Amino acid sequence: MKKYAFALLLLVSTASFAQETAKSFWLAKTTGKLPALSYGLGDDRLGGAKMGYLDTNVVLKIIDSTQSMFLVQLSKNRTAYIAKEFVVADTITKLKPYYLTDSWYVKGTDSCYDIASISIGEHLPYKSWMEIAPSKIMVDIYGVQSNTNWITQLQNLKEIKNIYYNQIEDDVVRVTIELVHQQHWGYTIGYSKKALVIKIKRQPDLVNIKKLKIAIDAGHGGTNSGTGGSNSNVVEKDLTLLFAKAFEKQLKTLGFKNIVQTRTKDTTFNNSDRVLFLQQENPDLLISFHLNSSSKPDVSGSSTYYKHIGFRPLTTAILKRMLAIKMNEYGNIGNFNFTLNAPTDFPNCLLEIGFLSNVADEKRIITKTFQTQVAKQVYLGITDWINSVKNK
Template identity: 40%
Template structure:
């Protein structure tokens, strides 16, 4: 057997520790060992920090599979790898989502290549159509993205990269992208700017094709009306995941969300919408299964329906939630209509870490109906007329959002 150098031997020992201890009980001694890791799935979460609430830390990005990571240690809970993105920026990735490689070094000094900006052509896309920004890289480097408004723009940071892009080929087939450019904002942080033609962002996805980073920008609907759109409706909870329970009625949240979702479905279909339901019966579906299903369905937008609950029985009201600033208008218009049902206001909540607010692929909103833990709110919820009015309010809010986006 060929002798290994000190670094390779140390990494081999780390790998043996990992394989011998599923709960990573032996890892405190290697908290500061430098490793090269690769993301396992196309839904790998990357967090700013570890967080303390039930939703976990604030999510920085959802990474594609086989993205290379510069792992510098493990956190005290032994559940998250600490990842160095740039000299002054650290992130955390769940241990079970990373494959450690003892043979490959982290690609230091990666140079960006040339770009191509193009769009789907007539007849190419049967469903939604897109524009694309393809950036050639030497490896599948980590990234993060954000939406900006006024002006409408996408900003993508690629970590571990230095610009060597000397030309950007832009084809006339683009429709949703106005301009693209880049700058090196710091060591190992290469920033991509994508100016959008339309004020309202209709979604984008980031993924790799081999070592080419692709930013896929969704074009607006062909017409700004409900007819012809595909809208996903998510009835929260289901199966053994019952959700909250009414203090007076004893009714489960899963039953009530399904009732409102079915009412909303009927209203949307009557308006000519193709409705995609995440569940059509009392079925247990986890977050990952729901998100994967929506990635395949590619709806024009998504609404997830829940009812709220609190340990403080005095708290009440309806609320809507978003994570990405470009989707706030949808949450605002829906809340405005919900407040016309007679429910009080709990608020419009931003940068929320709910799993269905995380995708950037389509505008989305989490609707939290009144509180099952409040007696007055529970009386509203269990009233069939209120649930019909709630579904109608969501429908009206969606319709107004689409009209305003024009």
């Protein structure tokens, strides 16, 4: 009788635990423009440090919340945060006891990509990043176990050198994509049906760089004025447009024909929409012009910014050319949490030309001669970068 009572108590306790576990999360899906996972609740003027963007309709387990963020259970041992604006409740999806990676298909295309397609069976969360020396693209897929027993690779691959995986935790699969070239030219990641697809940009033809498609971004605009001058009435949004137009003129004079601008007049164009626009345009590289400001009037100089380590060489080359025209060095800043630095799709550089809060910098910035000079230096920086990566 005691054994029966103990067994009954154990059964009830187990059932109660299962019910509590079942109630410990609710399902949601990603939605909106550029949903992103964050590492934690830290914040600054650019938002908290981000793991990266996710595709829409990715299934998430929500286990807790703050005023503005949801806590997501990515796997048994890993969590992340996501802003509530990027989440919608999912009452349709029925979670399976487990998810498995199936066969992979890796091929080249007739366009500018190599493609790796990983069958999973559901839109599960993931994280991707770049590594260098040697160049790799890394992808962690959460909430999945590997049942991949073959990876089909075609001979028409031009950028993917090797691709393989490791089960680094019970429910985390890590994908490693080794690249042919040293320089990262970008990649796009997202779901197609029930497969996670990574589109890796091939290195463009660098023999004639005038064939490159160059995107130019004039920072701010419209209702977003940016910073203002210390001695003059100039505002950042007007000046960045002048620098962007000077750079476009420089490129056209040299014979470039494939140029795209995010804005050509004083218009409001938020950064998320700019990224979506640029992803559609698929440039070979992006330069975003900005002007800096500080509460300390003696702070001056040029600086360049990147988020992904694979894109740093472009930013260092441009900064070096800015220093050649006797701008002080404010630095080369990595892991920068700016929206236009966040895309992995193409190399990008944010250039803070100088400080409008500094009298000497401002005096140069507002002149047409300096705007033309900066346009030339940015072009020279791009050519320096391209020459350094040729045949590597």
